[in-house]
Amino acid sequence: MMRFLQGTISYPEAKWGKPEDRAAKNTPLAKFVKDLAGIGADGIELWGRHLEGLERKSIEALAQRITDSGQKVVALAPYWDFSSSDEALEATIEDAKRYLDFKDIFEAKKIRVFAGAPGSAEATQKNWSRAIKGLHELARMYEGSGVTFVIETHGEQLPDTVASSKRLMEELDEPSILLNYQYMKGKVGEEIDGLFEWIAHVHVSFAERYPNVGEETVRHLARRGYAGTVTVEFCTDSLPPEGKEFSRAKAIAGMKRDIALLRAIKG
Numbered sequence: 223m224m225r226f227l228q229g230t231i232s233y234p235e236a237k238w239g240k241p242e243d244r245a246a247k248n249t250p251l252a253k254f255v256k257d258l259a260g261i262g263a264d265g266i267e268l269w270g271r272h273l274e275g276l277e278r279k280s281i282e283a284l285a286q287r288i289t290d291s292g293q294k295v296v297a298l299a300p301y302w303d304f305s306s307s308d309e310a311l312e313a314t315i316e317d318a319k320r321y322l323d324f325k326d327i328f329e330a331k332k333i334r335v336f337a338g339a340p341g342s343a344e345a346t347q348k349n350w351s352r353a354i355k356g357l358h359e360l361a362r363m364y365e366g367s368g369v370t371f372v373i374e375t376h377g378e379q380l381p382d383t384v385a386s387s388k389r390l391m392e393e394l395d396e397p398s399i400l401l402n403y404q405y406m407k408g409k410v411g412e413e414i415d416g417l418f419e420w421i422a423h424v425h426v427s428f429a430e431r432y433p434n435v436g437e438e439t440v441r442h443l444a445r446r447g448y449a450g451t452v453t454v455e456f457c458t459d460s461l462p463p464e465g466k467e468f469s470r471a472k473a474i475a476g477m478k479r480d481i482a483l484l485r486a487i488k489g
Contacts, residue, residue, distance in 0.1 A: 224443065225264040226481050227296055227453040229425075230272055232460035233258075235468045241274055252284045254470065256291040261478045262485070265296035267453040268328065278323070285327050295328040296451060297372075297423065304356035305338030305349045305380055311356045314338075318360055325369055332423060332451065334372050334402050335360075341378045342386035353380055354393055361396045372402035372423040375413075382406060384416040391420045403439075404455075410438045414446065422450055428480045429456035430463070436480070440487045454480045 231237060233254070236247040251272040258266070266288065273281060288295060300321060303310040321333060337353050360371065373381055373390065381387035383406060391401065400422035406413055414421065424443065426436035440452060458476030462468055 228263040229267045229455040231269040259291040267297040270300035297332040299334040303338035305353035337380040371399045374402040424452040425455040427456035428458045429461040
């Protein structure tokens with residue numbers, strides 16, 4: 223049976239931009255995480271930027287608030303880059319060491335990662351080799367932890383097509399590193415069928431700026447017998463049109479609606 227997670231990336235007032243700007247505008251997750259308990263999700267995918275600037279004591283307090291509210295962090299979602307440059311890889315490996323601690327604090331067994339830029343059409347052999355080397359180092363670092371890494375299929379990243387995602391999985395050949403399938407602008411069924419053996423996590427979105435393929439994605443996964451996790455990454459009303467203010471209350475209502483809609487889908 224599929225499990226449906228809510229992505230906390232849906233809830234910040236400012237999702238992108240400079241860290242200092244986000245910190246100035248965004249309400250800390252700890253202040254409203256209890257409000258997420260009634261959504262009906264099976265767990266949380268915790269956006270890495272919700273941990274930005276927090277000391278260990280604050281992170282532990284956040285984890286306790288989540289537990290006290292009857293919720294569970296299933297997946298963590300940092301921003302890493304294994305391929306674009308040696309400097310980016312070095313910084314990624316250093317941050318991965320921090321997440322050794324974070325995964326224990328939240329008792330998370332899944333970490334969503336990016337392979338890194340550029341997209342497959344522009345990538346050189348050096349980009350591919352660097353990514354494979356770095357991802358193998360990541361797997362060794364976490365060996366025995368029980369953590370599964372899921373690499374997001376995403377535009378302007380190495381795995382941005384079925385072919386490049388398959389290449390990454392075959393060259394990597396690492397049981398603890400699989401795929402986070404996200405729609406790649408082709409035909410949903412063909413994308414899922416082409417990568418199904420490696421799909422261990424899925425992202426769908428209901429925000430207006432993204433293609434509305436969430437229901438189709440879950441319906442096809444159900445037909446294939448998928449029993450993994452699906453995160454509603456950007457829920458209804460999580461990305462308001464330009465000129466309109468973000469409303470967390472609307473986003474929370476949107477997430478509740480989206481989770482219920484997906485849960486009702488049968489294969």
